[in-house]
Amino acid sequence: MNIRPILSTLRKHRIPTALIVLEIALACAVLCNAIFMIGQRLEAIHQPNAIDEAGLSIVTVRGLNPKNAADDLPRNLAALRHLPGVKAVAAINVVPLSNDGWNTGFTTQSGVREFSDDSYVNVAEYLVTADADKALGLKLLRGRFFHSEEYAAGTLGKSFMPTGHAIVITQSFARRMWPDQDALGKVLYMGDKYSYTVVGVVADVLRPDRNGGGLASFSYSVFLPMAPVEAALNKYLVRSAPQDRARVLREAVSTLEKISPEAVVNGKTFSDIRNAYFADTRSMAWMLVLVCVVMVAVTAFGIVGLSSFWVGQRRRQIGIRRAVGATRADILHYFQTENFLISSFGVVLGMLLAYGANLYLMQHYEMARMPWTFFPVGAVTLWLIGQLSVLGPALRASHVPPVVATRSV
Amino acid sequence: MFTYYIDLALRSLRRNTVLTALMVLALALGIGASITTLTVLRLLSGDPLPARSAQLYYPQVDPRPALDDPSRARPMPAMSWTDAMNLVNARKARYQAAMALTQAKVMPAKTGERPFFSDAVMTTADFFPMFDVPFRYGSGWSAGEGQARARVVVISDALNRKLFAGANSVGRTLRIRDHDFRIVGVLRPWSPQPRFYAVWLGGRSYGDGDGVFLPLHTAVADKMSPNNLNCFAAGGDLNDLTKAPCIWLGVWVDLPTASQARAYRGFLDNYVHQQIALGRMHRTDVAMPDLMQWMRESHVVPSDVQLQTWLAFGFLLICVVNTVGLLLAKCLKRSQEIGVRRALGASRRAVFAQFMVEASIIGLAGGLLGLLFAELGLWAIRQQPAEYADLAHLDLGMFAFTFVVALVSSLLAGVLPAWRASVLAPAPQLKAS
Incomplete structure (x- = not known):
């Protein structure tokens, strides 16, 4: 697909484009760091502990x-x-x-x-x-x-x-x-x-x-x-x-x-001890998961909202394109490619933000350096979210009948 | 005019309820998350003794063997018995107290009941006046009683309720391990958050206050062991902690003016140099952070809580950007309506104001719903096993702040769309329709 016309359209709609790019970039930065933090916590919880925990109880006798x-x-x-x-x-x-x-x-x-x-x-x-x-x-x-x-x-x-x-x-x-x-x-x-x-x-x-x-x-x-x-x-x-x-x-x-x-006697199973030790870690991990899910949902809704608006605004253009021979698939691909381009800008900016945030957190908190594998994973995730969000509006766009071109709204 | 804008805004919001609901919901989620985490952060990093914290200092010295590179030395987070006693006995500050935490075995008054352990502080007499500890009955012990190893004890309100049903128990007896202690004071509920005096001493940093307070010299004579003991040389006799090469005591001093604080710092340096001359110490590094500085240095606030706050505000930012986008979409959709209003004589400022009113209505709705989410979030935190869980409540300040956050974020979100709307040229819009 020729992306030149898409780019020139985007250049005309700078503000909405910039907003989606910014939203995707922020989501990418937060998502990468949050997933990294979840991973670190899971790693702590799943540290190998080579004792047979299942049948073990501990009785403490004090005093x-x-x-x-x-x-x-x-x-x-x-x-x-x-x-x-x-x-x-x-x-x-x-x-x-x-x-x-x-x-x-x-x-x-x-x-x-x-x-x-x-x-x-x-x-x-x-x-x-x-x-x-x-x-x-x-x-x-x-x-x-x-x-x-x-x-x-x-x-x-x-x-x-x-x-x-x-x-x-x-x-x-x-x-x-x-x-x-x-x-x-x-x-x-x-x-x-x-x-x-x-x-x-x-x-x-x-x-x-x-x-x-x-x-x-x-x-x-x-x-x-x-x-x-x-x-x-x-x-x-x-x-x-x-x-x-x-x-x-x-x-x-x-x-x-x-x-x-x-004496003061106190009994616990080892499972109790393990659960108590990792309770904070586990609740932090769940809270991070919750933030990720809600954030992805908010970002997706934002993309759906803006794309729908965009499609609505360009019904005439779509109609004209259809009238001069563009197929439904062409229109669909147009919006998908457009979203892919915007997502890519967002992802690139988001990686920089994610890297910066990680550096900041490393300086101020107990954080390790984020492995580079997080960046492609974050990119693919946001591309997918973008594509899924735009699918609805793009399908609607592809069903705009050519006759729209001849009507004045 | 304002009411007219509100009416216009409400009409416009009603016209596209799904979009409006989405904007309000996203904003509310962001606000809810931010307020929840901020409440917890504020609570945990709060000042435990607002009236006194600026004049309380935590002197630190370093009794360890010499280092090859002295610049790498950092003072120790607690003191050995000798250093702590030297500082307390020097009486160079208005108040000074040494303290350690322990577990006191409280024997039951009635036969058939089992003994239990209570969190205890072994400390010197100035602890109570220095920290302004509130008494319900009686008072603390005198310095003389402490030195004489008197078997006296101060108990908390909670313990007094448990053992004596809340009655005035001054003069009654509490059996701790194998000895009878005379109760000389009962506290009012007192649990500074964070429990600043316990930071390194082996206690939790938040949550319930201690139950039992007893004279340090008495407790040491009875061989009560501190919760945290850190030895810097092997081979010492740990059965006599007054001679062991170990740190286990925190020392606090009260220095009401800045000049007194400077003088004390000089005294501390002199003390260390004098001890080095005596051959008892080898390192010159000392420190004397004030209370809040010591809280920061010892990382009392769990880093997870700070990370959560960062994350929540990152999330709020995403929600705001999202709202900007949706508001923009909404307002560009209404280009024609704006064109008509402008053509009928509305000024740019009027159009701008109209859209800002619409944004702030979304903000207020988001704030209200966000408050609900924040209450829900705090409720969820109270269900957690964390030691600060019970403290997680929304106070009046945060309640008000929620609406500030909501309004600021919605107005920020509204500026761009409202500006775009106000600069639309009316003529092309009218022509198009």
Whole structure:
């Protein structure tokens, strides 16, 4: 199709053309950024968390006298283990995605002064008693989990640093510390007093919270073996079949409440913990989706409205063209091509706007750079919206009878 | 004349109800989204203590080991016990208080009931006068009582209602963990938003206020642990937080005049240099943001809320452009009518005014419907699990602002079409018909 006549027509209707271009450009800018933000949030929600979440419940026992921990823990573990339907039980200090953090830093060289800012990589520290691998459902990739002697020897000193020397780390953390080497057998240091040898690598387990870090460090976690003697291990991991979970959790809470009337006992399924952690993220994602849908609808209506008006204004011209031999298809294609041209101007301007908005957001908020793939996707989306919106008015235009040309409105 | 324009506008709007409805709806959606997000943003970035915030400062020092490149040092968001006590005991400000958050296990008064945890603040005596905390009964404790580790406690209105049915409970006993505390004060409902004093201390930034306030020295003697503890050296004894190499206390000072603030800043610098001379500290970086500055620096307002606001205004802009387009289409369709009016003697200004009146009617209708959408949006936010959810209400200011936004956006949308209409030459329009 010859686009010269279309361009010269558009040049005559500068204001309506500019308005549609502007509307499409704004829609393109907002749409690209909004979809990018939705993607980032979905990515956070779907971060792999290699524990078996379906059958896991967590019971927290607070308010016990810390001096009695060495008696309380083994007793509570035994009581939970004997509940019908319980498959594995272990105690832990903090739970993934619980927003209750326990973080530390490690370096790969010995003797580096503690937390001298850069050489230390921040990780979430999970202190666990025997069977935690089964209770959590960890996926071992390399090496082994802890021996019973390692569990038995594990305590926290006065400075709350594990006294053992074996550590299991997640795959992401292993790659961060030793990008091209096998982590097994390597040593992690904390100052000159503490060192831990990697005995196993597990698939990524998420941290209790992001701790100010990005998505990459969200799976920097380590596991350290503990004897059931530390008051800090006040959460019990209870594994059951998924269908027994509600009942097991209820019984676990009431059993522990009965054992220690002075304690505050609180039970949650892991699904509850996950949902609570991502609730804000999820509602933000839905709100972004809503904005996108409504915005696309408003833009489409705007195009329908302006195109209809345009067609109405040009009935005479259309009639003349039909009278001198243009087919219905010619008229239809004319309006479609016109819309395509306008959309293209809008899309080009919109990309610039989208890129600018992304740069601004990157400077002021936690935003990554938008990958270039968003631009063609945004362009195609807006072209499609434009074509769909103009279809109705263009069809109406193509049905204008040639006889209109001879009438004076 | 004005009523005539309104009449004309209403006729014109009625003539094409679908188009009118579309314009009003689009504008209302944009306004609804903007007002909803702006209400939340304003609420979250509000001033928690309007009367005092300008004179409250949050001194920061840096107790960590020396850095190879000292220019990269940034002061820490909280203080160790030693620094906090040195600053509080120096009494260089009108008021000064150190504080940390903890969870206090409140034992039930009756047997058979279970204990529960209450959000608690362990702090020093000046906390109450400095933050202008309102008391219903009694008062705070004295500095002497605090230092002497007296077992006294101030409780919130909510806790007083829960435990004592709202009666004057001053003088009664509250059992926290294994010790009896004498209640010396009961607060009126008090929950500054954001909960500015808790920003780094391991509490939520919005929502309900704290339930229990107890003297810091007493709480430390009872080994209550702070919600947030950040150690800058391994190997210290964490069972004695007064000596551990950890930060866990926030210090606030009240400096009513600018010269006092300058003097305090000088004192803080001197303090750090003196500590470096003593070999206790190694870094010279200090900071002393005022309350609102500290709120900004610690990013209290969730960035999602700010992004939503940007997005909503982007959306409103699209709706306005959309309205411009549709209004333009409408008014060019009526070229002949305009031609007739102009030929009969209406001035350009009169035609312009007529179309602006039409635009503002659309704006007002959009504003009214937008208000409805905003209420709906805020209702939806109140159903969310976010900690600020309960606070999301439209206040009078935002109510008025909604109409300002509506009118401004509709008038902006109306200018171009109205101008186009007013400059149409009447003769060709009359000829065409």
